[in-house]
Amino acid sequence: MQATGRLSVSVLGAGLIGMDLATKIMRSDCLDLRLVAGRHDAAELRRAARRGLPVATGGIQSLVDAEEDFDVVFDATNASFHAEHAEKLAASGAMIVDLTPSRVGQMIVPGVNREDIGSHRDISMVTCGGQACVPILHAIARAHEIDCVEVVTTAATLSVGRASRLNLDEYVQTTQDAIRWFTGVEDVKALVNISPARPAATFRVAMYLRGRDLTTDSVRALVTRAADEIRTYVKGFGVSVCTVNDSTAFVSVEVTSSGERLPHYAGNLDIINSAAIQAAECYAAGRLALAGRETA
Amino acid sequence: MSQEAARDAAAGRPVQIHDPTLRDGQHAVRHSLGAEQLRAYLKAADAAAVPVVEVGHGNGLAASSLQVGRARLSDDEMMSIARETLTTSKLGVLMFPGWATTQDIKNALAYEVDLVRIATHCTEASVAERHLGFLRDEGVEAHGILLMTHMASPDQLAEECARLVGYGATGVGILDSSGHFLPSDVTARIGAIRAAVDVPVMFHGHNNLGMAVANSVAAAQAGAGILDACARGFGAGAGNTQLEVLVPVLERLGFRTGIDLYRLLDAADIAGRELMPAPPTIDSVSIVSGLAGVFSGFKKPVLDIAAREGVDPRDVFFELGRRQVVAGQEDLIVEVALALRAARDGGSPAGSGTGSC
Ligand SMILES: NC(=O)c1ccc[n+]([C@@H]2O[C@H](COP(=O)([O-])OP(=O)(O)OC[C@H]3O[C@@H](n4cnc5c(N)ncnc54)[C@H](OP(=O)(O)O)[C@@H]3O)[C@@H](O)[C@H]2O)c1
Secondary structure, eight states: OOTTSOEEEEEEOOSHHHHHHHHHHHTOSSEEEEEEEOSSOOHHHHHHHHTTOOEESSTHHHHHTSSSOOSEEEEOSOHHHHHHHHHHHGGGTOEEEEOSOOOOSEEOOHHHHGGGGGGOSEEEOOOHHHHHHHHHHHHHHHHSOOOEEEEEEEEEGGGOOHHHHHTHHHHHHHHHHHHHHHHOOSEEEEEEEEEOOSSOOOEEEEEEEEOTTOOHHHHHHHHHHHHHHHHTTOTTEEEEEEEEETTEEEEEEEEOOOOTTSOTTOHHHHHHHHHHHHHHHHHHHHHHHHHHHHHO | OOHHHHHHHHTTOBOEEEEEHHHHGGGGGTTOOOHHHHHHHHHHHHHTTOSEEEESSTTOTTOOBTTTBOOSSOHHHHHHHHHHHOSSSEEEEEEOBTTBOHHHHHHHHTTTOSEEEEEEETTOGGGGHHHHHHHHHHTOEEEEEEESGGGSOHHHHHHHHHHHHHHTOSEEEEEOTTSOOOHHHHHHHHHHHHHHOSSOEEEEOBOTTSOHHHHHHHHHHTTOOEEEOBGGGOSSTTOBOBHHHHHHHHHHTTOBOOOOHHHHHHHHHHHHHHTOSSOOOOOHHHHHHHHHTOOGGGHHHHHHHHHHHTOOHHHHHHHHHHTTOOTTOTTHHHHHHHHHHHHHHTSOOTTBOSSOO
């Protein structure tokens, strides 16, 4: 931690997720962006350097070799590299926030299990679809007997980078795992569409839940409360449909981006990155409280 | 082109027929085909020497879902029945990245499927990179095929197909998922793709505007080497290119399919009797679906939801088309129907509303 009380932070991976994270970190009061590292001299990195961001091109090695130890490292690369990245950073003691669907660290959805953040060194932000659906599914599954859950995510083509495309299998597996873990429902399916529509389709997540005791009033109340909670850290989160027919609840949500550099349709980038910033800020608050006690 | 000129142009060129009756037809019967139905048709298609027969849920591997309907038989049951029954025809399966995963492909390979088709939306070939690469490494024949292709220009499709070949596809192709094309659209697209790749090019037609056979002929004449067709046109919405019509038409034009006509007609009769309550027809809703450029498989869910919410299914189709929905986005139907109802009733949609619900 720095004298300013801010945590020193780096971002690994300079793609769609990584560059939006960098922008969001710059706006944070308790996170100080010290490095953005890609693995080669990419156009995004050069643009970032022109915006005054500290950049490096040596991938994970740039973080390991850096003169300072980072308090928090965001991994925004590709799920297949995350385990290696985490291992190389273990000695530094950094808290790692994983944006890739690697299924390595503790899964965190701020609206549901914020309290787990402090006790893990590697936390997984699940997936964009997972961040949108888990709080709602969790709320409904706690109040009702749910037999099965299905979640369909649609993201606009321009908001889905190459690493995301290579990670579609992991997206499906990680989203399913998270739904099972957070809701306790076993029969779970996750699907994802990438929409070629122009103008681009707004990020959207549709949920189906089957359960005999579901009622429209109860589901609406639960969804409204969960959505209000998510909106405390993802402003553009909105519920577009919430109905119950034939023992099946159908809830669909849309997320528009409120980030200044993001197009409005890219709610997928906004929701997972906002959740990741929340998690890092929670961690920073915990560290700060601890440091306060130690100096007192 | 005169018939003689057409025959000269075809000059005995072989066209490989790919038959997804038992996969695409599932859309017409809510994915309810049973084991005996599969066996009956597989045997008949095999006897007619149809080169490739595809089985599965309507949307391919692992697609049994609340979103598009749950299948009566599991993927394993369908593939195992097909593997046991086919003796000469090759066995094909279809897979959409994002709906199924590499694990599902591995599972299919355990049934020794001969051909895996990886499907992506028109401009999204890059999501197939990993799965085509996996199949190339496994030494399994793999084709990359593009859906909803009326949404992309000939040049874009050619570029995407070249990408698919780069990932390892040994064949590429386009589906007219909405039955929207006219023959000249097909000619332009197949021509552009042919100029960009040196692997066989496939065309898959839907019959919403009555163009499926004509479009398939246009594709063959533009150089397509693989054509999809289904017995009795069994497929989503208005159905697909009708197999037992397409084959003799191609033969008359001078193409060679290697399929036995009488046995093909027998297979089609069996399909008509065993697989479907009635062959697909071009009803009014299917025409609108084709005009609107919406995936034909939306027909049954649109009719169900429009009836439940008391709105005109044709309005639902045109609004879905305006929003450029793609296959897989069936979840938007409810929202569109509720919005139409609200607009008509002059209120805010019941069960909807941004912010709270
Ligand atoms: N887009 C979304 O909606 C979304 C939402 C939630 C989570 N995610 C996840 O976030 C990750 C990034 O997705 P994205 O859409 O931002 O993809 P992207 O635009 O391709 O970004 C990935 C970036 O990481 C770099 N990279 C890859 N491997 C690296 C390594 N070993 N070391 C350093 N840099 C490396 C890539 O550089 P190269 O140019 O060298 O490949 C690229 O700049 C994926 O795991 C994805 O599943 C994406």
